[in-house]
Amino acid sequence: MESTAFTEMSERCAICETQKIQGIHVNHVYICNDCERKMIQTDTNDPEYRYFVQQLNKAFKTHICS
Known part of the structure; x- marks a missing residue:
């Protein structure tokens, strides 16, 4: 039951x-x-910075298209 509460929040x-x-x-x-x-x-x-930018671009494109 507690895991369900975690998922909802x-x-x-x-x-x-x-x-x-x-x-x-x-x-x-x-x-x-x-x-x-x-x-x-x-x-x-830092190479990790590029990863952050790629993930944000993907998220924003997904949000705009939906």
Whole structure:
């Protein structure tokens, strides 16, 4: 029963694609606190930064098309 409550309260992060409870919405796209923190701290020259950009582009395109 508790796992059902978690599922109902959580959302799927557009970056890490896992269910999380705490995060932010940017243009109706959910980003968990962990990914938000990583994105802010990641240097633009880091290969992981490109991954973040790709995931955000995918999420925004999906939202616009739906």
